[in-house]
Amino acid sequence: MTIATMIGIIFSIFVLLILLALLVVEVQFRRRPGNKLELTAGDWDITTYDPDRYFIEGELELINYTKRFEIMVPELWADVKLLSKESLEDITAKVWVTPQHADADARADGYWFAYIVKRKPTRLRVSVDIRGKDLSSLQSAWIRVHYVTYGPQGRIPKLRHVIVPLKFPTVEDSHRWRPATNADVLPIRTHLLTHLDDPVEIVKRYVLPHAQAGDVITIGETPVALMQGRFRHPTDVRPGWLARRLCYYFMPTSSLATACGMQTLIDIVGPWRVLSAFLLGALAKKFLGKPGLFYVLAGEQARLIDDVTGTLPPYDQFIVLGPENPQQVVNQIYQATGLGAAIVDVNDLKAVKILAATPEISLKSLEQALVTNPAGNADEQTPLVLIRPTSTA
Template identity: 40%
Template structure:
């Protein structure tokens, strides 16, 4: 009976009847079933608060298959249970079983670095060094090596090894990867300036200003290092809305991971700073991390349809230096979309996108594919240890927003926000009474920081003379 129901669930999944298929997987999947239905079942059990059932299912599947996907699912449950030592054992076994998989070696280093032994970076560094030849062999695909060097350079910086840091930073820069951020440009320029190599320092900053055309930090560093007037910031193609009348307070946090609870975490950071009428805006990407709504490179088999979709989109959106590709241009992103909304819906969305292109209309693919696909963030969109994962949005952002708001008490609101540096903010979910349009206007300048700033929480309040962010109770 169980096997028949899982097969039925898989058919419904292909037909994009995801609510039914996920319910069937969650109810009937067993460790003897394939990785995919077990994966969906583990997600469903965790969303329902059935952590022990999810643990038993994930462990059973891992013990049977020893596949990268089942191992990463089991690690996720172990991190939720804060069993970091067992998570390290599973990661180590994955790296040993699949010695040619660079991503699994990086995962092993990350579990040690960020969870099981964070006070001993040398252990993680040794594991990362073992991954270096694997990542280098994957060039010209620069993603694995850029992810690795992001970690290695930070460890060299922490221990003050400037020779190794300079060498690794130059290697990192040469990849022209989108995860080489303004702080890396500035650090590399400072290293050269400290050694008297002023011309190279200027070249590095000039490259940064061209790559990050709107970044004020690079231009401040340009002036501070005595290079005169920096390259100008070009005008925006689309002006930002009127942002006056709102106070926005980015809240610095620790590294938030899948081991943290979003409601309790947000409450611990903001409860002493809240005022009546405030809205707490929380990053959609970080909310997804905390729910485990992500897929890791090197663990998920890529279907033919996902490869076709990604190649189709990649051909329309070529990637430049220090820029990211279109989200669906990565095969794992396309696979993530398939798993989230089903093959039939993606096929219809591809057709709709083609029709839209014929009529010179953008965005029809995402209109048909739905908001969960529109929320997908590609790899390198987050900070370590999650910069080689494709991120979905939270499962139910409205429910999560209301849970956060209830945890904070009466008179305040909460929202899950997806914002970018193009002047676009999207309240993907919000608690009762939140004025979503007003909040999106206030957040249009993207004050949150999911990268090295680690400010995924923003307190937003309307100042005197500006309409409030909460509507009147009914």
């Protein structure tokens, strides 16, 4: 063996060792939590609800989910968008943030000073002061809390979206029963449902005044998901290589036909499941004439995701996932109210999908009562439908 050959072998081994070291570093880097700091949605309250003034306060937490790293929050501020079906010309809204750090006082000028979030969470208060001669037309306040995390992954801007309802229907607003197959149905209006709400409490508030023994209450799957906080803004979604390519193969009306919608599914069930479901689904459709296998293999969420424009403002700006543990939700409603309950997905095409129902309910009768979609697909804001079986059922 010549000296040149030995040098070549040594150089090759050296290069391989470097590549191996770089691979180990890359794997370890991907396992790092990075800037894993989140701002909670918080607890909110309307402390003043007068005809000419609303005052809203929210208590939120900044939580550092990393075990070894300190994450800094050099910037944090908030803004608010009011939603109404009438002009906002004479209505003003002021929003400000007050730090509630245990070890530091807030500044009198409202400046958010850079703060290090260690193992213990820290808190902050967001205040919104809304004024005008007549605020009765306001429907909701979309509050956006902007914050910047600064840590191992650099400087990363983030957003926490909070929707606070401002208009609350009365029980009397829902009184028009309608005939259906073997039942009468009552679409029930509610306020705009948000993460501040609980399905059981919503049923108690809006349904029980109308209900009697033997009635069944249904809730749309999207409102349940919203109450569970299962929605994402597209700016928080990072479409990868797979999502950007697979989305082109879905119908334009599908919520998976955008890169962000597809990536949301990938984030839930994983890339390998989505890819294998796509390939097997394509083969089944092409050679066996059986469409729809993708949705079976990819899981329930593949059918339930609603992309942007899929629901009421301001949630029309968000990707809404399907509800979590729907059977547990209906069981809780039954235990608390004694009413049979179901979570459903219904549209104007006479398609009724029952995600979960309490055991005593006849699924066939439920489908017959809902086939005309009494809750509506527009902005009726009637996510609840009370079903009363008739004597002919």
